[in-house]
Amino acid sequence: MITKKDYWIGAVAGFLTGVLALVMVFYLEISFPYKKAFFLIGVPVLFAFGVWLGGFLGRYFRVFTQFGKYVTAGFLSTLIDFTTLNVVSALTGVTAGIVIGWVNIPGFVIAVFNGYLWNKLWVFSPRLSVFPRGASDRNLVSDKTGVFSDFPKFLAVTVGGLILNSVTIIIITTYISIPLGLTPQRWLNVAKVLASILVIIWNFAGFKFFVFRK
Incomplete structure (x- = not known):
């Protein structure tokens, strides 16, 4: 079920994605009219709409409710990955060859941790809120079924994705x-x-049917 809180969470993810996109287009020397307005206002609106669309389609095919949120969180992780790759590539001057595989790793690792938290606490969480009422962050993390309980399986899937x-x-x-x-x-x-694109398909299948399986 999609709630108003989900729309706001989607918009926040969109804003963060827009900020990172601005950094990336700067490194790629891409310019177009109203790019700041598009990334900082348009992208958050599009992300909130994507969450709504996932909920709407989820009335007919339940998987879309999660997939809409997964794509939203995935775009943020992807922009973290892309932006880090471009920054490291610009600093090192590496754009191809075997070494680019190593240059690709830092952004991927940061995106993994970001993606885990979003998927665990929002996308595949059975709760409507990030934390249950009355539960502190510390209690949730320290509990056996807490926030990091699925991380080993998540890491296995994402290493395959890496x-x-x-x-x-x-x-x-x-x-x-x-x-x-x-x-x-x-x-x-x-x-x-x-x-x-390949990793999005790989990860969603792995997260849904292996990592966060109910």
């Missing part, structure tokens, strides 16, 4: 010629998009 992510990026940036008109940095991001 391998899939990095291998896909290495193959695309190293063995496929850069299309005319694209810089190596932008081709790296195209590879990252394609890799992320």
Whole structure:
């Protein structure tokens, strides 16, 4: 069931995603009119709408209720991953080759921790709120079924996703010629998009049927 609180949570995720997107387009030297308004206002609205759409479709296919929230949280984690990749790539000058697999790891690791908390406390949580009423953060974390109880399984799924992510990026940036008109940095991001699509499918299936299975 989707509540008004879910819409606000989706909007917050959208705002954070928009901020990170602004950083990324700066590194990619991409400019277009009203980009600040789009990322800081338009994206939060789109994310809230995505949560609503997931709830609407969930009336007919229950999986969409979770999938809508999963995609919302996933976009935030993806932008954390993308932005970190671009910052590290810009600092090191690495845009292809085997080494890019290592450059890809820091952002992926940060995104993993972010994704775990969002998925555990919001996407796949049976509760309507992040924490149950009357329960403190410390009690929840220290409880055997607390916030980190599913982390080992989550880590196993995401490590598989990391391998899939990095291998896909290495193959695309190293063995496929850069299309005319694209810089190596932008081709790296195209590879990252394609890799992320594969990982989104992998992770959702793993989280739903293995990590957070009821």
